[in-house]
Amino acid sequence: MVASASLYEKIGGGPAVREVVDAFYTDVLGDTDLKPYFDGIDMARLKRHMVVLLCSVLGGPEGYRGRELGEAHKNLGISDEHYAKVGDKLVTALRDHNAGEDVVQHVTTVLNQVRPSIVEKTG
Numbered sequence: 592m593v594a595s596a597s598l599y600e601k602i603g604g605g606p607a608v609r610e611v612v613d614a615f616y617t618d619v620l621g622d623t624d625l626k627p628y629f630d631g632i633d634m635a636r637l638k639r640h641m642v643v644l645l646c647s648v649l650g651g652p653e654g655y656r657g658r659e660l661g662e663a664h665k666n667l668g669i670s671d672e673h674y675a676k677v678g679d680k681l682v683t684a685l686r687d688h689n690a691g692e693d694v695v696q697h698v699t700t701v702l703n704q705v706r707p708s709i710v711e712k713t714g
């Protein structure tokens with residue numbers, strides 16, 4: 592029996608993930624609640640790290656080399672509300688790029704798993 596394609600292959604591999612991440616950060620930076628977090632941040636580097644992270648979450652060959660997520664978001668004071676907004680934007684970007692529901696489901700599960708490492712403020 593042939594092994595089923597990974598979610599990474601189903602979405603279209605690295606190039607598709609890059610398009611999703613580009614659209615995602617355009618949306619995030621266009622949100623006045625979220626934009627201030629990214630003032631002075633090297634967005635090219637952040638995008639690179641996010642692309643690799645998302646690729647590996649989907650089963651791609653890339654290995655994440657950025658900081659551990661808790662460390663990267665430490666002292667940013669991210670609230671539950673802002674986390675939810677960012678998560679929704681990622682899911683929207685995936686859907687806009689015709690990611691299947693299996694990809695969306697998996698990413699949503701991972702977003703719930705990493706939430707405690709990133710959120711520092713409730714409410």
Ligand code: HEM
Pocket residue numbers: 625628629632636637640641644656657658659660663664667669673674675677678702705709
């Ligand atoms: C939703 C899940 C999230 C994931 C998977 C994620 C992923 C990442 C990754 C991979 C990095 C790069 C780490 C590095 O360069 O070593 C990063 C950095 C960053 N993230 Fe997130 N992030 C998430 C949510 C958020 C939210 C909700 C905010 C703000 C509202 C945010 C703001 C930032 C900022 C400002 C940085 C740069 C920090 C720095 O370089 O000092 N992230 N994130």
